[in-house]
Amino acid sequence: MNHLILLLLVLFSQVTAISQTPVKGRILTAKGKPLSGASLTIKDSYDGATTDSTGYFEFTCNESGRQLLQVSAIGYKGLEEVVELNGSPLNLRLVLKEAMDELKAVVVTAGSFEASDSKRTTVLSSIDVVTTASANADVTAALRTLPGTQQIGEKEGLFVRGGSGEEARVFIDGTLVNNFFYSALPDLATRGRFSPFLFKGTVFSSGGYSALYGQALSGALILETIDLPEQSSASVGISSVGLSGGYQHLNKKKSASWGANYGYTNLLPYFELVKQRPDYFRVPAFHGADANFRVKTSKTGMLKFYATFQQNQLGIRTPDIDSAALKNAFGLKNYNLYANLSWKERLGKKWKLYAGTSYSINQDDIQNRLQNSDNKDQVINFLPFSTKPFSVDSRSGLFQFKTVFDRRIGTGLSVLRFGGEWLYFRDNIGFRDTLLRQTVLEDQFKAAFAELDVYITNNLAAKIGTRLEHSSLLNRANMVPRISMAYKLGEKGQASLAYGIFYQKPERNQLLVNPLLQFTKATHYIANYQLINSSYTFRAEAFYKKYDDLVKTFPG
Structure with a gap:
């Protein structure tokens, strides 16, 4: 009996040894480097192993016949x-x-600074904006500290690579903002109308920007508003120059929120304590109110609405350029309404939809009077002084709609984006000096665009786009290319190249003087290198910009 049991054990061990297969080898990357931490398993079995630091693995398999070996590694x-x-x-x-x-x-x-995504480079967050020296919590003032921009103290706007402030446009949630800054004043730069805490993402391009945006010769500032707040909150602010209050409500499911804010500012107490170099005869005073709601329409969808109304007035005296004994007393009352509605949604596994619409209206009532050194109004009936007193009643409106589709290509990161936009501009301007002139400008502006993000490898990517635009006011269409590419140099650095053609309509004050003006054009060539880590950003850039049909002014 014992001999029989011994014989069975020997036969069983031989069968087991025959059915076991030793498996060993190495796993390498496409560049021939050993890959550590990769997992190997025989499908539907417990047999497998993990590679060591040299990419080597070894295990014994108890299965037999044709089997499927599965290999996986992060990245x-x-x-x-x-x-x-x-x-x-x-x-x-x-x-x-x-x-x-x-x-x-x-x-x-190439040509841009991005802070819109935690996976990418953060250049200026909301906290950075409010803590940037001399920026006074103004988004564009903080951006003017970045390379490629210039500090201009007597006019509002983003001045990019020698261009004027009108050559850079601002977009909120994908749509153009017609009056991002407070109305212009003589020899003083006004600030932006929007709080930096309204935005979660900032993309500032000082050239070579995406084909999804247009009508900016020099650069684009692309802002994305926040989604749902982290919690419900209320705020009350009281200071020597004003008061404010607001409430933001988040529902229990954290799927929707709504809120409203109001603020009033009057600088009289401050001006009484601190003497001002500008001669204000009407102290600046501001009223501002806004409202919002945000709703998660699905697990991947978000509907956002934001609206703001602002009213402000001031008066300032400036020396007259033609006489040392005279002054110009400039008075302004401004009313501005802005509303934005946007929706993002994922359509299946590979499609995304963005749709946005916005409406804005801006009204400026301007009075300019000629005064003597005693601040008394003067009437002088010969040139150039007869035209110094004037009044302007200006109303400008913009309604627009924009749609963008995203289609992911294959299983990688490559994406095709395409869509279109329609914008309706209307300007009604009444100007009176020695004569009364009333001008109405209307433009139906249409654009179609397509852009392809191509990721050849994790280290090499390209962005290829084109944009077709048509203005009914100028009765002209343009089609332009946009191309950029980047190559990753190590973990922290990358080199980029960009080329693009950009068109822009003449400003309305230019069209008032010469209604026959056409599009202006700029061609950008950019090459840069940037190195980024947690404590600093190093950037070196070469840039060439060529203007065509640029509108120039000269003394009359």
């Missing part, structure tokens, strides 16, 4: 290979290709 595409298990040792050499990964992929940033 690499999975691999499946059929193996024959017959007891003979297997020595494998496997190669895994790198997967496209948003966390590792190069970002095409």
Whole structure:
């Protein structure tokens, strides 16, 4: 009996040894480097192993016949290979290709600074804006500290690479903002109308920007408003120059919120304590109110609405350029309404939809009087002084609608974006000096665009786009290319190139003087290198901009 049991054990061990197959080998990257931490398993079994620091693995498999070996590693595409298990040792050499990964992929940033995504470079957050010296919590004032911009103290706007302030446009949630800044004053720069805490994302391009945006010769500031707040909150503010209050409500499911704010500012107490160099005869006073609601329409969808109304007035005296004994007393009353509605939604696994619409209206009532050194009004009936007293009643409106579709290509990060926009501009301007002139300008502006983000590898990417625009006011269409590419140099650095053609309509004050003006044109060539870590950003850039048909002014 004992001999029989011993015989069975010997036979069983021989069968087991025959059915076991030794499997060993190495796993390498596409560049031939060993890949550590990769997992190997025989499908539907417990047999497998993990590679060591040299990419080596070894295990014994109890399965037999044709089996499927599955290999996976973080950051690499999975691999499946059929193996024959017959007891003979297997020595494998496997190669895994790198997967496209948003966390590792190069970002095409030629000419731009981006802070819209935690996976990408943060250049200026909301806290950075309010703590930037001399910026006074103004988004554009903080951006003027970045390379490629100029500090201009007597006029509002973003001055990019020698261009005027009108050559950079601002977009909120994808749509153009017609009056982002407070109305212009003589020899003083006004600030932006919007709080930096309204925005979660900032993309500032000082050239070579996306084909999704247009009508900016020099640059684009693309702002994205916040989604749902973290919690319900209320605020009350009282200071020597004003008061404010607001409430923001988040529902229990954290799927919707609404809120409203109001603020009043009057600088009289401050001006009484601190003597001002500008000669104000009407102290600046501001009323501002806004309201918002945000709703999660699905797990991937978000509907956002924001509206603001602002009213302000002031009066300032400036020396007259033609006489040292005279002054110009400039008075302004401004009313501004802005509303924005946007919706983002994922349509299936590969499609995304963005739709946005906005409406704005701006009214300026301006009075300019000629005064003597005693601040008494003067009437002088010969040139140039007869035209110094004037009044302007200006009303400008903009209604627009924009739609963008995203289509992910394949299983990587490459994306095709395409869409269109329609904008209706209407300006009604009444000007009176020695004569009364009334001008109405209307423009139906249409654009179609397409852009392809191509990720060849995690280290090499390109952005190729085109844009077709048509203005009914100018009765002209333009089609322009936009191309940029980037190559990653190590973990922290990258080099980028960009080329693009950009058109812009003449400003309304230019069209009032010469209604036959056409589009102005700028061609951009950019090459840059940037190195980024947690404590600093280093950036070196070469830039060439060529103007065509630029509107020029000269003394009359």
